[in-house]
Amino acid sequence: MDGLSALPWTARWCQGTLPCPNPSIRGVGAPMDGLSALPWTARWCQGTLPCLAGLRRCILERAWVLHCSSHQTLRTWPPECFRRIFRLYGRARMKLDIVTLEVVRNVLPAIANEMSYVLQRTSHNMMIYEVRDYCCGLLDTGGRLLSQNVGGVSHFVANLGVVIRDGVERYGEDGFRPGDVIITNHQRVGGQHLNNILIYTPCFEGGKLFGFAATRAHWTDVGGLSTGFGGANALDPWMEGLQLDQIKLYEAGQLDEKVWRLIRDNIRFPDASMGDLKSQVAANRLAEKRLEEILLRYGRATVEQAIERIFDQAEASCRAVVAEWPDGVYEAQSLFAGSPLDGNQPVEIKVRVIIQGSGMTIDLTQCSPQRRAPINARTLAAPLIAYKALTTPTEPINEGAFRALKVEIQEGNYMMARHPAAMASWGRTLPTVVDTIFLALEPVLRGKxxxxxxxxxxxxxxxxxxxxxxxxxxxxxxxxxxxxxxxxxxxxxxxxxxxxxxxxxxxxxxxxxxxxxxxxxxxxxxxxxxxxxxxxxxxxxxxxxxxxxxxxxxxxxxxxxxxxxxxxxxxxxxxxxxxxxxxxxxxxxxxxxxxxxxxxxxxxxxxxxxxxxxxxNPLHRDSERIRQDVLEGYVSIESAARDYGVVIDPQTLEVDSLRGPSTMSRLLDCRRSQEL
Structure with missing residues (x-):
C-alpha cells in the first residue's frame, strides 16, 4: 500500500484478513482474486480505510460501497456488517474530553425527554396525554438511574432501579435479547398501586447488554374492585387488580399472544390500556435507537467513563451543600389521617435526619407499621425527593445525586410493607413525609x-x-x-x-x-x-x-x-x-x-x-397586599381583619385606617408582643 495518504485515519491493511463481521450472512460479495475463497473474507491490499467519520456516515446512510483499486470493481456490503466492522476493527480509542462529557451529560436526559414526547403524543388515556401521570428513564444493568424526563413523576422514577435489579436477578444479564419487552406492576418489588404499569426493554451495544429503557404510566384500569385509582377499601392486591410480575410480553421481538390476551381480557378498558402499552413500547424502542447512536459515535468505554464522571460530579455537588450544615441529629414528626379500616388510627410519621460531614442519613424506622388499609407502599421515594430538593433541585437527576444519602427503614414499616400488603392508596402520605423531613431540618436551614x-x-x-x-x-x-x-x-x-x-x-x-x-x-x-x-x-x-x-x-x-x-x-x-x-x-x-x-x-x-x-408572622404582611388578596378573592374581608389585623371597607374595598391599625402600628404591636 505504498504511496497511500498519510492523513489521519488511514490504514495499511496488508497481508492480513478481515473476517466477515456477520458470518450468518452468506454469498454476498465474491472474494477477490488470489484471496481466501471463504465467504466474507478479504485481504485489503492496495486500498485505504477511510476516516471513521466517513465510515460512520456511510453506515448511517445504510449503504457502503467498497472500492477495490486492484480490480476497479464496486462491492456493496449490508450496513449491519459495517456497523460491526466499525465496532470491532475501526473504532478509535477515544479519550474523554470536556466536550464529550457535556454531550453525554445532556444527551441522556434528552433521550428520556424524547421518550416522554412519544408516550404523551401516542397514548390513549387522558391520565397520560393530559394529566401526564407517567415517567421515562434510562438505567444501566445495575439498575442505576442514568436520566429521567423533565417533569416526570418523581415518586415513579425513585424506585425504577429496584425493579430493574429484580429483573436482572430473575433472568440474568444473558437472559435478555434485542426485542424483549418486560411488563411488571407487582407490589412485591415495585411497591405501588397496580395501575402504575412499568414497561422496560433491554438496550444493547455490539451484542452486549448496556442498560434499559423504562416507562411507568398510570393505566385507566387493571381490574379489581374499582377503576381509575384502585379501591380505597381494598384489603389485598387481589382486590386491587391484575398482578404482573416481570413477564416477557415480547421475546426477541415476538409478541406472546397468550400474555397479551390475558391482560386484555382482565381489564375494563382494553382499548385504552393496550393502546397505552403500545405507546410505552414505542417510547422505549426510540430510546434503544438513540442509545445505539450515541454508543456507536463515541464508543461504549467512553460513554461509560462519562457516566461515572457525571455520577461523581453529582455526588460532589450534593456533598458540598450538606457539608455547609452543622453536624447533628434533627427530628420531627407529623400525623396523617387514618382509615376506618384501621379504626381511624392516624399514621405516625417520625423522622430523624443525621448530618455528619458531607453525608446525610434519613431514619424512618419509627414510622407506623404497615396497615390493613391500602395506604402501604414499598418505596424510598420520599427521602430521595426531599434530599434532591434540599441539595441540587435544579440539576438533572441521576444515581450519583443520591450516593451521599443513606436511608434507614425496616421491613414491615408502612413505607416498606411486606407483600401482600394493600397499596391502592400507596402514595397518599409521601408528600407529607417530604414536608416532615423539611420540618426536621428547620433548625439547620432557618429562614430558608x-x-x-x-x-x-x-x-x-x-x-x-x-x-x-x-x-x-x-x-x-x-x-x-x-x-x-x-x-x-x-x-x-x-x-x-x-x-x-x-x-x-x-x-x-x-x-x-x-x-x-x-x-x-x-x-x-x-x-x-x-x-x-x-x-x-x-x-x-x-x-x-x-x-x-x-x-x-x-x-x-x-x-x-x-x-x-x-x-x-x-x-x-x-x-x-x-x-x-x-x-x-x-x-x-x-x-x-x-x-x-x-x-x-x-x-x-x-x-x-x-x-x-x-x-x-401574618402581622408582617403589607396592608396593600392584603387588600389585593381581598380584591382577588384569595382572602375574605373577615379573614383580613381576624388573621392580619387589616380592616377592609366592604363598600369601597379600601383599607379602613380609622377602624383598623396601620401596617406600621401592627408591626410595632407584633414586636412588643415578641419582646414580652
Missing part, C-alpha cells in the same frame, strides 16, 4: 425552608359506570392540585400538585365533559384556604362534578381532613381538605367516607383540596 404544602397526591376525581347513550363503559379521572406553603421570598403556589408529582396537572374541563357523561359545575380557588402569614400559603381547589348518568364515585380521603399543613416561622396552618356529596333529593352537600358509592344520575361530588401553610 417553605411551610408545609397540601401534602397529598392531589384530590382524585373518579366516577365510572356505563353510558346509556353509547352503551359503553366509562371512567372519569382527574387530579386536582392544592396549595403550596409560603416561602421566605413569596407566597405559595396555588392549585398545584405535590412535590412528588412532577408536571402532573388536572384534566381540562372541556375534554372531560366531551368524553364522559359529567358536568363540571365549578373548579375554583378556595377563599381563605391559604395559611395566613407574611407570605401567604397557596390556595387549594374546590371542584364540583355532577354525574349525568347512574354510576359509582370512588372518593379517596385525602388525609389532610384532620391535620392541616403547618406554617413556618410564625405562619399559620392552611385549610384542611374535604370530600362532599349531594344526592338529587338533597339540598346540601354532606361529608362522605372513602368507600365507593353507587349513586343515581344527578348526584354531585365536591373535592376540596388543602391550602398551604403560611410563612412568617
Amino acid at each position: 425552608l417553605p411551610a408545609a404544602h397540601m401534602g397529598v397526591l392531589g384530590g382524585p376525581v373518579v366516577f365510572f359506570g356505563n353510558d346509556p347513550r353509547t352503551r359503553q363503559a366509562f371512567v372519569t379521572q382527574s387530579i386536582e392540585g392544592g396549595g403550596w406553603g409560603g416561602r421566605p421570598t413569596g407566597d405559595g403556589e396555588s392549585a398545584s400538585v405535590s412535590v412528588c408529582q412532577g408536571d402532573v396537572r388536572n384534566a381540562p374541563i372541556e375534554k372531560m365533559e366531551l368524553r364522559w357523561p359529567i358536568l363540571v359545575r365549578r373548579r375554583e380557588l378556595r377563599t381563605d384556604s391559604g395559611g395566613p402569614g407574611q407570605y401567604r400559603g397557596g390556595l387549594g381547589l374546590e371542584t364540583e362534578v355532577e354525574g349525568l348518568v347512574e354510576g359509582q364515585w370512588s372518593l379517596t380521603d385525602m388525609g389532610r381532613q384532620q391535620y392541616p399543613p403547618w406554617g413556618m416561622e410564625g405562619g399559620k396552618p392552611g385549610a384542611t381538605a374535604a370530600t362532599l356529596m349531594k344526592l338529587p333529593t338533597e339540598t346540601a352537600f354532606k361529608p362522605v367516607s372513602v368507600v365507593r358509592h353507587m349513586v343515581p344520575a344527578g348526584t354531585a361530588a365536591v373535592v376540596a383540596t388543602a391550602g398551604g401553610g403560611g410563612w412568617g
